[in-house]
Amino acid sequence: xxxxxxxxxGILLGGLYALLAAGLSLMFGVMRIVNLxxxxxxxxxxxxxFVFVNNLGVPWYLAIIIVIPIMAVVGYAxxxxxxxxxxxxxxxxxxxxxxxxxxxxxxxxxxIFTADNRRIDxxxxxxxxxxxxxxxxxxxxxxxxxxxxxxxxxxLQLFLNHTPLGRAMRAASDDxxxxxxxxxxxRQVYALSTALALATVGLAGLFIxxxxxxxPTYGDLVLxxxxxxxxxxxxxxxxxxxxxxxxxxxAQAVGAxxxxxxxxxxxxxxxxxxxxxxxQGLFPKAVTT
Amino acid sequence: xxLLSITSIDVHYGDFQxxxxxxxxxxxxETLAVIGANGAGKSTLLKTIAGLLRPTSGDIVFDGLNISxxxxxxxxxxxxxxxxxxxxxxxxxxxxxxxxxxxHVKRPGPWTLAAIYDAFPLVADRRHRLGVNxxxxxxxxxxxxxxxxxxxxxxxxxxxxxxxxxxxxxxIYDTLPAITGQGTTVLIVEQxxxxxxxxxxxxxxxxxxxxxxxxxxxxxxRDQIATAYFGI
Ligand SMILES: Nc1ncnc2c1ncn2[C@@H]1O[C@H](COP(=O)(O)OP(=O)(O)OP(=O)(O)O)[C@@H](O)[C@H]1O
Ligand SMILES: [Mg+2]
Numbered sequence: 118x119x120x121x122x123x124x125x126x127g128i129l130l131g132g133l134y135a136l137l138a139a140g141l142s143l144m145f146g147v148m149r150i151v152n153l154x155x156x157x158x159x160x161x162x163x164x165x166x167f168v169f170v171n172n173l174g175v176p177w178y179l180a181i182i183i184v185i186p187i188m189a190v191v192g193y194a195x196x197x198x199x200x201x202x203x204x205x206x207x208x209x210x211x212x213x214x215x216x217x218x219x220x221x222x223x224x225x226x227x228x229i230f231t232a233d234n235r236r237i238d239x240x241x242x243x244x245x246x247x248x249x250x251x252x253x254x255x256x257x258x259x260x261x262x263x264x265x266x267x268x269x270x271x272x273l274q275l276f277l278n279h280t281p282l283g284r285a286m287r288a289a290s291d292d293x294x295x296x297x298x299x300x301x302x303x304r305q306v307y308a309l310s311t312a313l314a315l316a317t318v319g320l321a322g323l324f325i326x327x328x329x330x331x332x333p334t335y336g337d338l339v340l341x342x343x344x345x346x347x348x349x350x351x352x353x354x355x356x357x358x359x360x361x362x363x364x365x366x367x368a369q370a371v372g373a374x375x376x377x378x379x380x381x382x383x384x385x386x387x388x389x390x391x392x393x394x395x396x397q398g399l400f401p402k403a404v405t406t
Numbered sequence: 407x408x409l410l411s412i413t414s415i416d417v418h419y420g421d422f423q424x425x426x427x428x429x430x431x432x433x434x435x436e437t438l439a440v441i442g443a444n445g446a447g448k449s450t451l452l453k454t455i456a457g458l459l460r461p462t463s464g465d466i467v468f469d470g471l472n473i474s475x476x477x478x479x480x481x482x483x484x485x486x487x488x489x490x491x492x493x494x495x496x497x498x499x500x501x502x503x504x505x506x507x508x509x510h511v512k513r514p515g516p517w518t519l520a521a522i523y524d525a526f527p528l529v530a531d532r533r534h535r536l537g538v539n540x541x542x543x544x545x546x547x548x549x550x551x552x553x554x555x556x557x558x559x560x561x562x563x564x565x566x567x568x569x570x571x572x573x574x575x576x577x578i579y580d581t582l583p584a585i586t587g588q589g590t591t592v593l594i595v596e597q598x599x600x601x602x603x604x605x606x607x608x609x610x611x612x613x614x615x616x617x618x619x620x621x622x623x624x625x626x627x628r629d630q631i632a633t634a635y636f637g638i
Contacts, residue, residue, distance in 0.1 A: 281510060288496045288507045291537075295494040298456060300482030300511030300556060402498075 118252045123374040124367055125253065131346075131366025132263030133328070135359040136321040137339060138346035139270055140314030142358045145347070147290045147310040150200060150211045154219040155318060156340025160333065161222060162188050162319035163237065163326030164230055170237050177239045181323055188319030189312040196311040201304045219336070226333035234330040243327060262324045267359065269317055274355045286310055318343075345388040351398025360399055364391075409434040409591050410455065410560055415464030417447075417454050417615075424450040425615045427464070432560065437582075437592040439606035441599055443635060446612040448595040449491045452562045455593070456488035457481045468560070482511045485559030489566070491595075493549040497538035501529060501548050504537055508555030515557025516588050522551045525584045528577070543574035550578070554585065561585065563594040567601060579605060599631060613637045 141155045152158075162184050169180040199218065203210040245257040277283035285306050289296045293303045325331060325339065342365065350361025365384050372383025391398065410432040417425035425447045432438045442448050453459045455466065457478030466474045473481060487508075496504050505519060523530035528547045532540060540548060546566060553561060567575040575598075582605055586592055596602040602609055603623040611619040611634040619626070619634035632638075 281506070284499065284503055284507055285510060287499060287503075291496040291498050292494055294458065295490065295496070296507070297458065297478040298482070298488050298490065298494075299507050299552075300479050301507075302477070302479045 118250075119374060120371070122253050123370045125255070126259070127367030127370030128363050129255070129259040129263045129366070130370060131363030132266035132359075133259075133321060133324055133362070134342050134346045134365050135350075135362030136262070136266035136269060136324070137318060138343040138350075138358045138362055139273060139355060140316075140318040140321075141343045142347045142350075142352070142355060143273070143310060143314045143317075146353050147286050148200070148204065148211075148307050150204070151215065152314075153212065153215040153340065154222060155215075155314075155343055156338070157219045157222045157226070157333075157336030158188070158191075158315060159318045159322030159325060159339050160226065160331055160336040161191075162322030163331050164226060164235070165319075166237050166323045166326050167230075167235050170239075171235075177237060177242070177323075177327060180237070181320065184319050184323055185316050188322075189316040192311040192313070192315030193308045195315075196308040197304070200311065201307060204307070219340075223333050223336060230333065232332055232334075234332050235326070236330050237323065237326040239327045258324070258328055262328070265320070265324075266362075269320065270355050270359050273313070273317070277355075282306070282309060342384075345384065348398055349388060349391050351401035353402030354398075354400050357398055357400030357402075364399070407434045408432070409469060410593070411467045412455070413465050413467075415454065415461035415466065417450055417459055418462050419450075423615065425454070425461075428612075428615070428617050430610060430617065432591055432593055434559075434591055435586075435589055436607045437586055437594065437605060439602035439609045440593065440595045440612060441597070441602050441609055441631075441635065442612035444597075445614075447615040448612055449564055450615075451612070452488055452490075452564050452593070452595060455560075455562055456486060456490075458488075482556050482558075483513065485513060485557075486562070487553040487556050487558035487560070488562040489546075489549045489553045489564060491564040491568075493542075493545040495537040495540060495545050495548055495552075497536065499537055500534055501537065501540070501544075502533040504548055504552050505529075505533075505555050508552035511556050513557040517554045517557050519555075522554060525581055526551050543570050543578070546570060546574075546578055547581075550581070550585075554590075558590060560591045560593065563592065565595055565597060567596065567598050575601070599635065611635060 137159060141152060144150045144152050165187060166180045166184050169175040169183060170177050199214050200211055203214040242258050246254040247257060248254050277287060285301050289303045289306045296303050345365050346362040347358055349364050350357030368387040369380040369384040373380035408431050412428060412430040414427040414429060415425060416423060416427060440448050454461055457476060461474060465472055468484060505522060526547050528544060529551045532544050566578055608622055610617055613634060619630060
């Protein structure tokens with residue numbers, strides 16, 4: 118029963134990882150940008166949520182509604198201000214810009230909020246749970262996070278497949294020059310992609326901030342989990358990313374069941390095993406271009 | 407009426423000059439064929455008209471508007487569409503999705519999905535197939551259809567016949583009257599001189615980035631064309 122419980126908790130945790138990873142996957146998919154600032158941007162959202170909830174007394178669910186558009190605007194501005202320029206330089210420029218951004222944001226958070234651990238106050242939400250059997254309890258927050266993650270990923274996939282902007286994003290990913298010949302400004306498509314990516318990672322950041330203690334450097338760990346979920350699932354597929362998040366979550370939860378200190382270790386080992394034996398990931402994109 | 411008027415443009419790739427002081431015009435409703443040997447600058451000319459390249463000097467005037475500095479994505483709403491060399495179909499999109507991306511700028515006009523499927527049976531048959539899985543002829547037909555989806559006033563076609571079997575080339579050229587019949591002006595780049603002479607109202611020949619001959623097919627002799635084409 119403990120093992121079943123571990124797997125279930127792992128699946129729920131995997132939802133959060135997938136939500137974290139979706140934006141990373143989207144930015145790489147559309148622009149081939151490896152956004153090394155992805156993790157710290159999640160934490161930036163957590164701090165903004167912290168200010169609204171803990172300092173200004175805004176209820177957590179309202180904070181979510183406020184922080185998501187803020188992060189989207191931040192993403193839009195970052196793309197026009199930094200990444201679109203970096204992309205014209207080609208090569209390593211976007212990667213270096215993202216790395217620089219991560220360093221600067223982390224320092225900025227240290228400066229403003231100090232290195233102390235924080236947590237977004239959600240009252241009893243963090244401890245409430247649903248009893249399933251005598252021994253299995255599901256935390257309300259993890260369940261909520263999981264449901265939201267699945268909805269967001271399904272929504273993103275529908276958006277990419279069936280809307281004009283989603284189509285433009287996939288077309289720009291295939292061939293940014295030809296997209297211009299269709300009357301589409303690829304830089305604008307990129308800016309909207311990054312806005313979308315940061316909206317989702319902002320949401321993930323808020324859930325992290327409600328679930329655990331975080332500090333300015335917590336973004337490093339978040340970035341690693343997001344990367345692992347993307348790679349395990351296979352690049353370019355959001356459903357793959359969801360599966361990748363779950364595999365990582367299950368590995369960590371089962372590892373922790375063996376020995377509480379093994380959680381991260383087992384997660385990383387599973388990631389390395391996938392990298393070694395199935396480098397294309399579990400569910401790679403059908404079309405390789 | 408002159409729809410497109412180009413006056414003494416120079417076009418460079420870095421230090422390399424590909425087009426020298428070129429003049430060209432296309433009248434509304436006519437079909438102009440630009441011919442020339444490999445490397446003459448034909449694709450460069452079309453990319454410059456579409457806006458992917460900017461002339462280093464000279465002017466491009468479209469429907470009375472100087473568009474020399476207009477980015478490519480703003481030229482589409484004005485009514486310029488290019489079917490690029492190499493077709494450039496989006497490989498991970500289906501044929502129908504390719505067409506819908508082509509219709510991103512919704513200019514009013516006769517070309518809708520239904521009209522396209524009517525005029526291009528080959529495209530209709532393959533509508534659910536991914537771009538990556540198309541044959542050369544299917545790609546070419548899709549590329550032309552995709553350009554038409556923006557209902558252009560000026561359609562630029564680059565090397566429609568390249569690498570295609572003669573039957574397929576014929577099939578594709580057979581759709582031209584349906585396009586020009588809608589009043590669309592066509593500027594076509596073609597290496598096959600006979601095809602160009604057959605379908606165009608006027609031809610212009612480029613040689614090493616310069617315009618060396620221009621006229622109505624009936625007025626031009628084989629020798630004149632051979633000389634202009636090869637520069638001998
Ligand atoms: N991206 C580029 N960078 C540098 N030089 C280029 C580039 N593209 C074309 N050129 C050069 O410009 C000249 C004109 O090329 P262009 O592609 O316009 O010729 P073309 O007439 O279309 O030839 P083809 O019939 O082979 O398609 C050639 O000398 C070519 O080498
Ligand atoms: Mg060419």
